[in-house]
Each structure stands twice: as structure tokens, then as C-alpha cells.
Amino acid sequence: MPKPNDLEQKALQIIMNAGNEGLLQSELWRKLGASSREGSRIALKLESKGLIRRERELRDGRWTYRLYPKRLPASIDSIADCPCMMCPDSPRCGPSGNITPQDCGKLSEWLFRIAESTYNILGDS
Numbered sequence: 457m458p459k460p461n462d463l464e465q466k467a468l469q470i471i472m473n474a475g476n477e478g479l480l481q482s483e484l485w486r487k488l489g490a491s492s493r494e495g496s497r498i499a500l501k502l503e504s505k506g507l508i509r510r511e512r513e514l515r516d517g518r519w520t521y522r523l524y525p526k527r528l529p530a531s532i533d534s535i536a537d538c539p540c541m542m543c544p545d546s547p548r549c550g551p552s553g554n555i556t557p558q559d560c561g562k563l564s565e566w567l568f569r570i571a572e573s574t575y576n577i578l579g580d581s
């Protein structure tokens with residue numbers, strides 16, 4: 457029989473794999489092979505640790521919860537358009553050189569664009 461921590465780890469992995477869509481609490485305990493009581497306990501524990509968030513959802517006339525990961529692993533897509541990836545100055549760029557990321561306009565501009573789009577997304581929700 458798996459230890460409670462093993463189940464929590466497995467549950468967190470399942471929830472993270474669900475990504476931004478999240479998954480219903482009932483789907484979680486089905487995938488875990490756990491009882492509804494055990495599944496609820498695990499979801500509450502993960503929420504109290506700040507690892508997931510639960511949102512109430514009406515499903516087939518009954519209230520349940522949809523579970524979302526609070527953090528998702530970073531993907532390579534998130535830095536694919538970073539100017540450093542194709543920068544000719546990259547070999548000479550460093551914190552103590554003549555060319556530094558701290559003084560780079562291209563990098564600052566890219567970071568501001570990301571910050572702005574993140575702000576717009578969060579502002580919409």
C-alpha cells in the first residue's frame with residue numbers, strides 16, 4: 457500500500473500534467489485509484505501546502521472542485537524568442553564584461569514585453 461506522501465506526489469504530478477485546464481477532483485481520485493474521501497483529503501492537503509488551487513464547479517447538477525496546479529514547469533517555448541538565443545554578442549556577454557545583460561536594451565525590451573503580456577493576461581482573469 458502506497459504511503460500518504462507517495463500518493464500526494466502522484467496526485468501533484470497528475471494535477472500538473474492537467475496543466476491550465478485543471479481536472480475534476482473525481483478524475484484525480486479515479487486516476488490515483490483512491491477513494492473519494494482519500495482523494496478529497498489529498499487535494500485539501502496539497503491546497504494547504506500552496507501547491508494547487510481548488511475552484512468550485514457545478515457538474516451534472518452537483519458541486520465539485522476543479523484542481524489547478526499553482527505552478528507549471530517552465531517550457532523551452534518560454535525562452536524561444538529570447539534575443540540572447542541568436543545574439544552575435546552572446547560569447548562576449550557576461551556580468552563583468554563590456555557587454556552585460558544588465559545594460560542590454562534588446563533583453564530589457566523582451567522582458568518588458570513578457571511582463572506586459574503577463575499583466576494583460578492576469579488583468580483579463
Ligand code: SF4
Binds near residue numbers: 540560562563
Ligand atoms: S543580454 Fe543582450 S547582448 Fe547579452 S546575449 Fe542577450 S541579447 Fe546579447
